Amino acid sequence: MTAFKSSVSLSSINGGHAKAGEVHVIIGPMFAGKTTGLLRRIKSESSSGRTVAMIKSSKDTRYAKDSVVTHDGLKFPCWALPDLASFQHKLGDVEYQKIDVIGIDEAQIFEDLYDFCCKAADHDGKTIIVAGLDGDYMRRSFGSMLDVIPLADTVTKLTARCELCGGRAFFTWRKTSETKTELIGGSDLYMPVCRQHYVSGESAIESTRTVLESL
Numbered sequence: 539m540t541a542f543k544s545s546v547s548l549s550s551i552n553g554g555h556a557k558a559g560e561v562h563v564i565i566g567p568m569f570a571g572k573t574t575g576l577l578r579r580i581k582s583e584s585s586s587g588r589t590v591a592m593i594k595s596s597k598d599t600r601y602a603k604d605s606v607v608t609h610d611g612l613k614f615p616c617w618a619l620p621d622l623a624s625f626q627h628k629l630g631d632v633e634y635q636k637i638d639v640i641g642i643d644e645a646q647i648f649e650d651l652y653d654f655c656c657k658a659a660d661h662d663g664k665t666i667i668v669a670g671l672d673g674d675y676m677r678r679s680f681g682s683m684l685d686v687i688p689l690a691d692t693v694t695k696l697t698a699r700c701e702l703c704g705g706r707a708f709f710t711w712r713k714t715s716e717t718k719t720e721l722i723g724g725s726d727l728y729m730p731v732c733r734q735h736y737v738s739g740e741s742a743i744e745s746t747r748t749v750l751e752s753l
């Protein structure tokens with residue numbers, strides 16, 4: 539069998555970087571510890587001497603404007619941006635070159651997530667750690683989050699605790715009747731639930747709707 543020998547070297551693909559980039563994806567419902575996991579990995583990379591940067595959507599003003607904050611109050615300073623393309627622009631090319639690891643929180647909100655990860659990991663040699671919701675409150679694919687899974691080195695799906703029974707929660711229940719997909723909030727608007735309680739909640743809403751329509 540003839541061994542295949544590529545004539546394209548890695549350095550010609552990623553613009554001369556000695557090291558290829560990486561993409562790591564953390565998904566799960568709200569309150570599952572996605573942001574906590576992201577902060578842990580970013581802090582660990584920083585302790586190993588790598589230069590890190592954190593990005594979140596500027597739409598997320600829940601706990602702080604310029605920090606990523608977990609539901610239990612852990613904080614890390616970040617760039618709050620309307621889109622990911624503006625990161626390199628804001629930082630400037632020289633500073634961008636110095637960054638080894640980029641964390642992205644609330645990644646489902648960024649429409650240019652796929653293009654950013656491709657460029658940053660494949661061409662610029664960055665390690666990207668992406669955290670976000672895989673599903674919305676209707677359990678539909680949320681934003682571009684699932685689109686980056688084919689780009690990923692690793693995918694970690696976390697679970698929370700069902701607020702109604704303490705079992706493993708895979709889904710996020712919206713407590714209000716608001717139907718727009720994007721609705722920023724915390725435990726005032728959302729709670730983590732297991733499959734059984736997600737389905738029984740949906741049945742209760744359906745029954746109520748049927749009763750109201752018959753009046």
Ligand SMILES: Nc1ncnc2c1ncn2[C@@H]1O[C@H](COP(=O)(O)OP(=O)(O)O)[C@@H](O)[C@H]1O
Binds near residue numbers: 567571573574609725
């Ligand atoms: N139902 C809940 N309501 C409010 N806070 C919660 C709830 N369940 C867990 N938490 C807290 O949220 C923390 C995880 O927060 P975070 O990492 O921000 O989660 P995620 O990014 O997945 O939403 C947990 O360690 C816990 O302290």
Ligand SMILES: Cc1cn([C@H]2C[C@H](O)[C@@H](COP(=O)(O)O)O2)c(=O)[nH]c1=O
Binds near residue numbers: 568569600670674724
């Ligand atoms: C389920 C769901 C959530 N959101 C919003 C609510 C929060 O602002 C973020 C998720 O934050 P977390 O760090 O994962 O806790 O997303 C939304 O806009 N639409 C939804 O369906």
